[in-house]
Each structure stands twice: as C-alpha cells, then as structure tokens.
Amino acid sequence: xxxxxxxxxxxxxxxxLLSMIISVGVGSVAISPAEVWSVLIGDGSGLxxxxxxxxRLPRTLSAFATGGLLAVAGALMQVLLRNPLADxxxxxxxxxxxxxxxxxxxxxxxxxxxxGSAFAGAMLATVMVFGLAHGTGxxxxxRLLLTGVVVAAGWGAVITLMLAISPARELPGMLYWLMGDVxxxxxxxxxxxxxxxxxxxxxxxxxxxxxxxxxxxxAAALGISVRPLEWxxxxxxxxxxxxxxxxxxxxxxxxxxxxxxxxxVLGNDQRLILPACALAGGTLLVLADTLARxxxxxxxxxxxxxxxxxxxxxxxxxxxxxx
Amino acid sequence: xxxxxxxxxxxxxxxxxxxxxxxxxxxxxxxxGVLGPNGAGKTTLLHTLAGLLPTRxxxxxxxxxxxxxxxxxxxARHLGLVFQERQDSFPATVMETALIGRHPWLSPWESExxxxxxxxxxxxxxxEVDHLxxxxxxxxxxxxxxxxxxxxxxTQNPDIWLLDEPTNHLDLHHQVxxxxxxxxxxxxxxxVFMCLHDLNLAARWCSHVLLLYPNGDACWGSADxxxxxxxxxxLYNQKLMTVQVDGAxxxxxxxxxx
Numbered sequence: 164x165x166x167x168x169x170x171x172x173x174x175x176x177x178x179x180l181l182s183m184i185i186s187v188g189v190g191s192v193a194i195s196p197a198e199v200w201s202v203l204i205g206d207g208s209g210l211x212x213x214x215x216x217x218x219r220l221p222r223t224l225s226a227f228a229t230g231g232l233l234a235v236a237g238a239l240m241q242v243l244l245r246n247p248l249a250d251x252x253x254x255x256x257x258x259x260x261x262x263x264x265x266x267x268x269x270x271x272x273x274x275x276x277x278x279g280s281a282f283a284g285a286m287l288a289t290v291m292v293f294g295l296a297h298g299t300g301x302x303x304x305x306r307l308l309l310t311g312v313v314v315a316a317g318w319g320a321v322i323t324l325m326l327a328i329s330p331a332r333e334l335p336g337m338l339y340w341l342m343g344d345v346x347x348x349x350x351x352x353x354x355x356x357x358x359x360x361x362x363x364x365x366x367x368x369x370x371x372x373x374x375x376x377x378x379x380x381x382a383a384a385l386g387i388s389v390r391p392l393e394w395x396x397x398x399x400x401x402x403x404x405x406x407x408x409x410x411x412x413x414x415x416x417x418x419x420x421x422x423x424x425x426x427x428v429l430g431n432d433q434r435l436i437l438p439a440c441a442l443a444g445g446t447l448l449v450l451a452d453t454l455a456r457x458x459x460x461x462x463x464x465x466x467x468x469x470x471x472x473x474x475x476x477x478x479x480x481x482x483x484x485x486x
Numbered sequence: 487x488x489x490x491x492x493x494x495x496x497x498x499x500x501x502x503x504x505x506x507x508x509x510x511x512x513x514x515x516x517x518x519g520v521l522g523p524n525g526a527g528k529t530t531l532l533h534t535l536a537g538l539l540p541t542r543x544x545x546x547x548x549x550x551x552x553x554x555x556x557x558x559x560x561x562a563r564h565l566g567l568v569f570q571e572r573q574d575s576f577p578a579t580v581m582e583t584a585l586i587g588r589h590p591w592l593s594p595w596e597s598e599x600x601x602x603x604x605x606x607x608x609x610x611x612x613x614e615v616d617h618l619x620x621x622x623x624x625x626x627x628x629x630x631x632x633x634x635x636x637x638x639x640x641t642q643n644p645d646i647w648l649l650d651e652p653t654n655h656l657d658l659h660h661q662v663x664x665x666x667x668x669x670x671x672x673x674x675x676x677x678v679f680m681c682l683h684d685l686n687l688a689a690r691w692c693s694h695v696l697l698l699y700p701n702g703d704a705c706w707g708s709a710d711x712x713x714x715x716x717x718x719x720x721l722y723n724q725k726l727m728t729v730q731v732d733g734a735x736x737x738x739x740x741x742x743x744x
Contacts, residue, residue, distance in 0.1 A: 241576075242576075245573065245575040245576075246575065247575065247576070366595070367594035367595055368594070370589060370592065370594070370597070371589075371594070373582075373586065374586050374589050376575065376576050376578075377572070377573060377574070377578075377583075377586065378572070378573035378575075380533070380538055380569060381569060381572065381573070383537075383538050383558055384536055384538065384562065384566065384567045384569075385562050385566075385586060385587070385589045385590055385642065386557075386558045386559035386560075386561065386562030386563070386589060386590035387558060387559075387589070388557070388558050388559075389558075426576070426577070430577070430578075430579070430582075431576045431577055431578060432582070434597070
C-alpha cells in the first residue's frame with residue numbers, strides 16, 4: 164500500500180536541515196544561522212567565510228552524504244539478503260576498503276591516494292565475494308552472506324597484521340580511519356550526487372523491491388526478473404558503501420540501525436524507506452559528527468564511536484517498545 | 487482466457503527416473519486436482535508449470551508460446567501461483583500483502599491507485615479477511631494467512647490459477663469457501679490447477695484429476711474416470727472405503743492399513 168509519503172519525508176528533510184544548521188554553527192567559534200546565511204549569499208567576515216565554506220560546510224555535507232549512503236546501502240542489503248542483520252559491511256566491503264587504505268598509509272601515501280586505494284579495496288572485496296559466492300552453481304542469499312562474513316574475517320586478520328607491523332607514528336591515523344572519521348573529508352559532491360541519483364532510481368524500482376522482500380519465488384511469480392534485480396541491488400549497494408567508506412573510513416551501525424528504526428516507525432515500503440534512510444542516515448551522522456568534534460574540544464573523537472554510542476541504545480529502545 | 491499446455495514434460499525431481507511424460511492441456515473453465523503421496527513431485531510440477539523451475543525435458547506452453555521465451559512480467563499477467571510456504575522476513579500488513587498482486591499490472595512509475603485498492607479490498611472480503619487488513623501478517627493464524635495468500639492471487643487476477651494445497655490450515659467453512667471461489671473462477675473461464683491431499687474435495691470440486699506416482703508415473707483425465715478406488719488405493723498404498731453422498735463419492739481410509 165502506498166502510505167502517505169510526503170509527511171514523513173518532509174519531517175525528515177526539516178530535521179536534516181536543522182542538523183546541518185547546528186553542525187555548521189557549533190564549534191570553537193559559534194556562528195548563528197543568520198551569519199551562516201549571509202556567508203552563503205556571499206557576505207560575512209573573512210574568518211566566518213573560511214570557517215563555513217572551507218571547514219565546516221564541506222565536513223557537514225560529507226558527514227550527511229556518508230550517513231545517507233550507508234543507511235541506503237544497509238536497507239538495500241537487507242532486502243537483497245532478506246536478512247535483517249545484513250549491513251553494508253557484513254559482506255566484507257569495509258574490510259577490503261580498510262586494507263586498501265591502511266596499505267596506502269603504510270606506503271606513506273596521503274590524502275587522495277588513501278581514498279583511491281580504499282575505493283579500490285572495497286570494489287575488489289565486492290567482486291571477490293560475489294565471484295566466490297557464485298562458485299560453480301547459483302548463489303543464494305545465505306551463501307552470499309556466509310561468503311561475505313568469512314571474507315570479512317579474512318580482511319580482519321590482514322588488518323590486524325598490518326597494524327602489528329606498522330610503525331608507531333602511523334597507528335593513530337590508522338585507528339581513526341578504522342573507527343570512521345569525517346574530519347579529512349572535503350569533497351562531498353560525489354557522495355551527495357550518488358545519493359540523489361539512488362533516490363531517483365528507487366522511485367521506479369521501489370515496488371519491485373517490496374515484492375522481492377517477499378522472497379525470490381513469490382517475486383518471480385509476480386513478474387519480477389529476480390536475478391537481474393538482485394545483481395542491480397548488489398552493485399548499487401556496493402558502490403554506495405565503497406563511496407561512503409572512501410569518504411569517511413568505516414563507520415559502523417548506521418547501515419544496520421537506521422533502516423530498522425525507520426521500518427519500526429514507517430513500515431517497510433521501500434519507496435518510502437529508501438529516501439527516508441538517505442535523510443535520516445545523513446542527519447544521524449551530521450549530529451554524531453557535531454558531537455564528535457565538540458564533546459572534548461579541541462580534541463576530536465572518531466565519529467564511528469558516537470554513532471555506535473547513540474545508535475545502540477536508541478535501537479534497543481525502539482526494538483523493545485515495538486510489537 | 488488462457489491455456490497452459492505441457493509438451494512431453496518431464497519434471498526435474500532429483501534422483502528420480504524420468505517416468506511418464508506429461509502431455510496435458512489445462513483449458514479455461516477446467517478445475518484440475520493433482521493427487522499423489524508425499525514426495526511425488528506435486529509442488530515441483532506446480533513450480534515447473536509456473537516457469538519457476540527448469541524442466542528436465544519437454545516444454546510448458548502458455549497460449550502457444552513456450553514459457554521460457556516469455557518475460558516474467560507477461561507470464562504473471564496470465565498465470566499466478568499460491569505457494570505452500572511463504573517467507574515473511576519483513577513485517578507487512580494484510581492489505582500491503584494483497585496489493586502486491588497488482589504488481590504485474592502496474593508500470594514501474596505507477597503506484598497503487600484507488601482501483602487497485604478496491605480490487606484488493608474485494609479479494610480480502612471474498613476471503614473474509616477484510617477485517618484484518620491493517621494487521622501484520624506475522625500476527626495471523628495459519629488459516630488466516632492462507633486466506634490472505636489466496637486473496638493476493640485473486641488481486642493478481644490471472645487467467646490461470648495454480649495453487650499448492652489451497653485448503654491447508656483452513657477450517658471446514660473456509661475450505662468450502664475457497665473451493666466455491668475456485669469453482670466460480672472456473673465458471674468465468676479461468677483455469678484452475680491445484681495440488682490437493684483431500685480426495686473428497688477433489689471428488690466434489692474438480693473436473694479433471696492428475697495422479698502423480700512417486701516413481702514418476704502419471705495418469706490424468708476427467709475426475710470421474712480417474713477417481714476409482716482401486717487406482718487411489720494403489721496411489722496412496724492405503725485401503726479405502728467408498729460411499730456415495732450427494733452424487734459424489736466419499737473416500738474413507740480403512741484404519742487397519744494394508
């Protein structure tokens with residue numbers, strides 16, 4: 164059933180906007196929403212312009228894009244695997260990305276090369292898991308899940324190995340990357356663009372996803388070409404995750420918790436849940452990042468720690484309260 | 487109006503010899519019952535007829551076109567299936583479940599409109615589950631879920647109805663309700679093909695019967711020629727007593743066994 168879609172989405176859009184205003188305004192120098200506005204239309208003092216346009220806004224938008232991408236990827240993976248425990252990282256994507264990023268750091272590379280290496284690692288992990296799960300026969304969701312979990316364990320071992328042999332001065336950066344950190348993310352546009360694109364794609368795809376959530380046989384009986392659709396979801400979710408991981412390291416829990424929280428409140432119509440995930444995931448990460456850089460200012464915490472600390476109790480509460 | 491034909495069809499039951507090739511024609515207005523013991527391949531046959539499983543050999547032909555050459559979406563407009571087992575990994579309401587039956591009829595850009603809602607509502611009313619329309623599927627009893635599944639097929643409204651034990655979990659009143667619904671659908675030139683375990687339902691409501699043996703043998707024909715006690719006793723390896731009630735045979739298993 165097509166539930167009223169406009170109300171929840173506008174509420175979430177307003178929440179997103181508010182979270183961004185808070186995030187841009189809060190920090191070592193407080194900037195009021197009016198001042199932010201004047202900077203955005205081209206006025207404001209030099210300091211304010213630097214703070215907003217070069218530091219806080221890119222970081223806020225990166226956090227929003229990362230959170231949105233992870234939440235949408237999580238929702239897609241859960242439908243693909245028909246397993247409520249699936250999240251963007253369960254198939255070993257973050258492991259592959261982490262190995263790529265740590266390798267670049269160990270090699271003494273910086274900035275864009277670390278990101279590029281992380282993206283390559285995530286895509287390699289995707290192809291590997293899918294190829295292995297495919298094997299000689301057909302792949303089933305449980306086989307894909309199991310392959311992913313085992314491959315992820317393998318990546319985990321490689322990560323530990325790399326940490327063990329790394330020089331001590333590289334360790335803090337590596338650990339921050341592993342826990343997820345948006346403080347170096349400065350190029351939000353690719354992520355935001357991808358997020359918007361996916362929200363457009365799911366408009367025609369949403370009803371098919373709803374039917375696929377009933378199981379592949381039922382979906383095929385209702386006229387869905389199951390295998391191509393599953394491929395599309397897999398590639399899409401992998402691309403979203405790889406982009407998010409590349410921007411901000413591996414941030415846990417967003418992809419697992421946001422879709423579930425929304426399902427508990429809004430039901431499971433993918434046409435509503437997927438755009439809602441984009442907005443709610445973004446909002447959660449923007450708020451978490453704001454906390455991460457203000458709680459013990461001037462020190463900063465990895466944002467992944469905050470998402471877990473906020474997300475876990477909220478999720479448990481909603482689960483406890485639900486039917 | 488659609489016809490489903492099988493052309494030298496051997497279904498793919500793992501580890502079983504080929505048995506007898508099926509050459510049936512399921513025509514508008516007919517109600518077919520498939521009878522056979524556990525493991526005879528009734529569900530496999532049903533899934534093969536819907537194009538969900540590959541054949542071992544032979545073809546399934548929907549209106550002169552081999553099923554394998556048709557798009558799933560076109561198949562779903564002509565042919566629908568009620569499964570014996572259903573997954574519900576995610577919570578869904580009864581109304582949402584019935585409405586997915588409209589999926590093959592809507593373009594990707596459309597969402598369900600008033601007409602689709604009305605269609606689903608009527609199906610839920612026909613199956614007497616309309617009062618549950620806002621309930622979550624997971625909170626219903628087995629029989630109520632079975633009725634929702636049949637309402638979903640009714641919402642899909644295909645020409646050919648395939649049903650895997652449609653009376654499973656149903657109380658007597660709703661068994662009769664479902665069988666009468668299927669008879670009404672056949673009267674509107676739909677074709678019905680279902681697996682059954684209840685010989686007496688088959689005897690009262692089916693026009694045609696297919697007997698499926700565990701070794702792959704099969705025979706089919708009009709219900710009155712197929713429902714002979716001797717054949718059924720051999721099929722189920724179970725002694726039967728037969729009495730006539732209301733012009734239809736009633737088969738009762740003899741408790742002493744064979």
